[in-house]
Amino acid sequence: MKFVYSDKYEVNLGTHVFPTEKYRLIKERLIKEQLARAEDFITPEPAAVEDIKLVHTPAYVEDMLNLRWTARTVRSELPLTQEIITSAFIHAQGTILASLEALKSRCAIHLGGGFHHAFADHAEGFCYVNDVAVAIRKLQKLNLIKRAAIIDCDLHQGNGTARIFQNDSTVFTFSIHQEHLYPIKEESDWDIGLDDYTSDSEYLSLLSDAVAKIIPDHKPDIVIYLAGADPYQLDQLGSLRLTKEGLMKRDQIVLENCYNYSVPVAITLAGGYAYDLNDTVEIHFNTCKVAIQIFS
Numbered sequence: 132m133k134f135v136y137s138d139k140y141e142v143n144l145g146t147h148v149f150p151t152e153k154y155r156l157i158k159e160r161l162i163k164e165q166l167a168r169a170e171d172f173i174t175p176e177p178a179a180v181e182d183i184k185l186v187h188t189p190a191y192v193e194d195m196l197n198l199r200w201t202a203r204t205v206r207s208e209l210p211l212t213q214e215i216i217t218s219a220f221i222h223a224q225g226t227i228l229a230s231l232e233a234l235k236s237r238c239a240i241h242l243g244g245g246f247h248h249a250f251a252d253h254a255e256g257f258c259y260v261n262d263v264a265v266a267i268r269k270l271q272k273l274n275l276i277k278r279a280a281i282i283d284c285d286l287h288q289g290n291g292t293a294r295i296f297q298n299d300s301t302v303f304t305f306s307i308h309q310e311h312l313y314p315i316k317e318e319s320d321w322d323i324g325l326d327d328y329t330s331d332s333e334y335l336s337l338l339s340d341a342v343a344k345i346i347p348d349h350k351p352d353i354v355i356y357l358a359g360a361d362p363y364q365l366d367q368l369g370s371l372r373l374t375k376e377g378l379m380k381r382d383q384i385v386l387e388n389c390y391n392y393s394v395p396v397a398i399t400l401a402g403g404y405a406y407d408l409n410d411t412v413e414i415h416f417n418t419c420k421v422a423i424q425i426f427s
Contacts, residue, residue, distance in 0.1 A: 132423050133232045134161070135173045135225040136242040142218045144209060148367055148404050149257050151218075154242050156412045157400070157419070164416075166423055175228050177220035178265060182227070185268035186261055186295060188252045195219070195259060207254035219259040222246060226262040226399055227269050230353060233395040234275060238386070238426040240419055245357040245401025247289035248314060255291060256314060263355050263399065264295045267302060276352035277301060280345055280394075282385055284338070285359030285401040286312070286369040288324075293317035303349040307338055309362075309369050321345070327370045331377030334362070339384050346392045354396040356385050360403030360414035367404045378414055382421040390425050398422060 140154040161167040183192055191203045195216050204211055222243045232239035247263060248256030263281060270276045281296075283289040283306040294317045296302040303320045310316075310324030323337050346354070360366070362373040362381075373381070389396040398418065403411035 132167070132171065132427065133173055133236065133239045134158070134167055134171055134242055134419070135175055135229045135232070135239065137174055137221050137225065139218050139221050140243045142214050144215070147209070150404070150408050150411065153403060153408065153411055153415065156408070157242050157415045160412060160416045161419060166420060173228055173232065175221050175224040177217055178224035178227065182265055182269050183220065183223060183260060185272060186251055186264040191252050203253040204259070207259055208257055209259070216259060219246070223260045223262040223265045226266040226355070226397065229397040229399070230266045230270055230355065231275075233353060233397040234270075238389070238396050238398070238422055240398045240422055242400060244399030245285065245359065247283060247285065247292045247357060247401065248287070249291045251295055256287070258291065261291050261295060263357070264292055266355065266397070270353065271301070278349065278351045279303070280349050280351035280354045281305060281357070282342065282345065282354055283307070283357040284362070284381055284385065285357050286361035286366065286371060287402065288314060288316050288322065289319065289357065290314045290317040293319040303345060303351065305341060305345055307334070307341070309371050312369060325371060328372050330372040331374055331380070334371070334373055335377060335380055335384065338381060342385055342388045346388050346394055351394055354389050354394050356396055356398045357401040358382060358398055358415070358418045359401035360405065360411045363403070363405055363410065363414055365405050365407070365410060367406055375410070375414060375417065379417050379421055382418045383425070386422055386425045
């Protein structure tokens with residue numbers, strides 16, 4: 132199993148709910164538990180500007196490159212610094228590399244990525260660059276894939292990716308999320324909006340039924356899976372009630388379907404804001420462990 136990771140994912144956000152140190156801690160846990168070796172990690176550089184522009188408008192990209200605080204950047208809910216923008220571009224390249232690796236070896240894990248709130252022309256919700264959309268467009272440009280599916284199991288709807296790929300029959304967007312919560316919803320190809328306090332059993336039943344249809348019906352050449360840790364019952368930003376065990380079963384449902392249908396899958400870790408950072412790290416680590424068990 133190959134992992135994509137950069138030390139530059141850990142950035143200074145000031146006092147913020149987003150714990151960027153989680154990426155380093157996940158890597159350290161994987162090595163400590165002997166699920167990965169140093170040579171299993173691929174280090175991305177920043178994505179090329181022309182690749183970012185496969186998704187994002189020139190005006191918005193110029194705002195990011197020049198650190199301009201405009202209507203296009205202000206909704207990020209993050210500071211606007213060179214360190215943070217560079218990290219966003221590296222995350223985008225990380226998802227490209229994980230996707231390329233998945234096409235070769237059936238599964239690869241990006242310890243970052245999943246910034247699904249970024250729109251083509253503006254930032255939103257801790258997201259400057261929509262790495263998932265950039266990766267898909269890059270693979271399509273290289274003629275490595277024709278069709279892709281996004282299976283988004285973050286707490287929040289993937290509104291940016293939904294909008295970017297609306298009316299595009301080559302990319303199927305699926306999002307299962309807490310309904311009465313940020314963001315203002317866009318229309319995915321398939322949305323499952325969950326009531327507050329939804330627990331493991333209902334979540335897993337709905338997800339299982341959906342994934343079992345998405346892959347055989349859409350027939351994607353690759354799946355990009357957003358394995359957010361934030362549906363967890365002790366997450367600061369939501370009120371779903373999934374347990375750590377339930378989240379592992381979620382991962383198993385998605386990844387076993389990819390395995391059984393022989394569809395390559397690139398995993399991004401997306402959100403996670405548990406009151407105890409160790410919980411977030413453990414949930415993401417468990418996702419990696421499930422992937423290794425299924426694909427090794």
